[in-house]
Amino acid sequence: MTVRALFAFLLLAAAVPASAQSDYFPQTVTSQAPSSVSVTVYRNPGRSGDEGMNLNYLGGYALITEQRTVTLPAGEVDLRFEGVAGGIIPQSAIVTGLPDGIIEKNRDAALLSPSALLNGYLGRGVTIRRTSAATGKVQEFDAQIRTDASGGMVLQTAEGFEALHCTGLNETIVYPAIPQGLSAKPTLSVKSRVATPTRATVTLSYLATGFDWQANYVADISADGKAMNLFSWVTLANGDEISFVNAQTQTVAGQPNKGRDNIQRPSGGLIALRCWPQGTTSDVSVKNFERERAQARYSGAPMPAPMVAMEAAADRITVTAKRVEAKQEDLGDLKLYRIPVPVTVAAQSQKQVAMFEKTAIPFVQIHEGQIWAGSTPGDHQDSLSLNTILRFRNEKRNGLGLPLPAGKMVVFKAVGGERIMLGEGGLDDKAIGEEVEVTIGQSPLVRYQLKATGDGNSRDFVLTITNASQSAAQVEIKLDHQDRQKLRKASGKLSRKDGKYLWKVTVPAHGERVLTYRIEKE
Secondary structure, eight states: OOHHHHHHHHHHHHHSOHHHHHHHSOEEEEEOSOSEEEEEEEOOTTOOTTSOOOTTSOOEEEEEEEEEEEEEOSEEEEEEEETOOTTBOGGGOEEEOOTTOOSEEEEEOOBOOHHHHHHHTBTSEEEEEEEOTTTOOEEEEEEEEOSOTTTBOEEEETTEEEETTOSSSEEEEEOSSOOTTOBSSOEEEEEEEESSOEEEEEEEEEEEEEEEEEEEEEEEEOTTSSEEEEEEEEEEEEOSSOOEEEEEEEEEESOOOOOOOOOOOOSOOOBOBEEOOSSOTTOTTSOOSOEEOGGGOBOOSOOOTTTTOOOOSGGGOEEEEEOOOOEEEEETTEEEEEOSSOEEEOTTEEEEEEEEEEEEEEOEEEEEEEEETTOOTTTTOSOEEEEEEEEEEOOGGGTOOSOBOSEEEEEEEEETTEEEEEEEEEEOOBOTTOEEEEEEEEEEEEEEEEEEEOOTTEEEEEEEEEEOSSSOEEEEEEEEOOTTEEEEOOSSOEEEETTEEEEEEEEOTTEEEEEEEEEEEO
16 A cells, blocks of 8 residues: 555545444454353263263363353444353354344454464564573573474574574573464454444353263162162363353253264464584584474463363362252253252363262172173183172162263272272163163172083083172073074073073072083074
8 A cells, every 4th residue: 555545544534433433443342251151061972871081082062151241332343252162162152132133253263372472473573581590691682483383493583593492591482462363262253233332241152062071979888788878979071271160050961962063273282392403414423313302392272172171190180079969850851960059160170069869779789791602612611700780770669769870880888897899880871760780890709611512513511600709699691692503401491681591590608500501503
């Protein structure tokens, strides 16, 4: 633009009334934080009940609803919602409460980070501050950045070109200002055209990745081994870089259908600092390797959602517990567990809230196995352990009778005045009235051995169950076989379960039980 054209443009702009200028030059209004927020966490749809949450990759998601009060001038307004979840799915965002609706919405992915700062000053002037570790003397001088964050951070000074952090001194880059367009927090912006100045309460709702939750059950077995007390926690995890303070929080049990989301990754990343040996690259007498300073790689940018998840190291995970029982509500075919008091869902943290506590729930302990009834001779010559299963019915008459969301169960029993862990297992979502089975481990005392004789189209098998414990053991063995095989001449009564033959037997303490049968090919 020539000087004459620029002067004419400025004269025209000055002649336009302020109210009309806002139609040509959108005004920016920033909402820094919500006045109230609700967080509804959905479980990772690909995780089964016996799998714990992967804190390195939280595969669930959350519905976040925020209330924000903003003052809007007349004209076109660029309204910026700062502090939204870093894993926000922009296409899911809904904004209501604006007097004249919205024109467009954008997720600002350029977040403030060391690499974003560096890239923003590529080819521009900065100040380098060097401190001598020996003398403490500080020197400052001007420099220009000549490579981006992935190029080793090469600087040009009055003395020539050099790589940062290769002098052996403590070096720091001092930037004169933050480059335009960088946000310190994840931000969603919308454009709206406002007819008259107004103060509005706006509701922002969106889905965000990087969350998950599960139920955690703690069972204490009675002294006689026939009943248990069951305590349940709701454990929710926030892998996002944003905390939600005093949030109305709830979790949803079930598997609502949800597709895969493609989310733009926020800018930023690692700054690779590299030092080259002195001398020339053609001088083979000099070490000809590139010394990577991995310790000097750093990044302040959030990891891409949902992979921001959480640090796996225990000393970097915050776990808080609150002894308040979550309230169960129906949500169509799903179940919603609402925490009755506001809680803070902190960034990269876990939180536990009590779900229920039940006592004296009757159960039976089963030792279960599934074997291939037609195993070839020589298979299973050594005895093998059977699974230990706790089985109970989710009925009100048994002290339960409420939906049980999927989760992990840890089982304890008091022995000699000490509380000892017996095992750990998982359960899937269970409705009222369903049978619940939790496999908590394998028994070293209740074992089976299978032996076969004969060959060809007919073979005889001997299945032996031994019990080395101090009490009788209830055992259930599922016998599987090929479609073209027939199981005949069983010495014990067999029933059917899950399409397989089932042998149920009680093995006395320090005793054994034997089943013989024949497998014939058709």
